[in-house]
Amino acid sequence: MNEGQILGELRFRAVAGRPVVDILVWLRDALGPQMTYFQFMGYLFKAFEIPVERLRMLELWVGVTPGGRLSDDEIEALLAPLVPRDGSTV
Known part of the structure; x- marks a missing residue:
């Protein structure tokens, strides 16, 4: 997938209420094992304009960092209010 397709899919999933x-x-899996944290964070910033200081918290998420301290529920609570659900993205 190219960048535009990935950004489109991220936004589609958000609008669909995922x-x-x-x-x-989905993003982690789409980027595959060669994914860098910088790529991961960059796509989320481009798709949703989530502030970088919040995105940096993802470094502590168990979903991207083995032995991470933040659970799925904690990441959901931290980021859900920042992900546009109405398609109003950049």
Whole structure:
């Protein structure tokens, strides 16, 4: 997938009401094992304009960091209010 397709899919999933953790897992899997944290964070910033200080919290999520401290529920609570659900993205 190219960048435009990935951003479109992220936004589509958000508008469809998917939980943030499901969106994050999809992105992680779509980027594959060569994914860097910077790529992961960059796509989320481009798709949803989530503030970088919040995105940095993802480094602590168990979904991207083995032994991470933040659970799925904690990430959901942290990011869900910041993900536009009405398609009003950049």
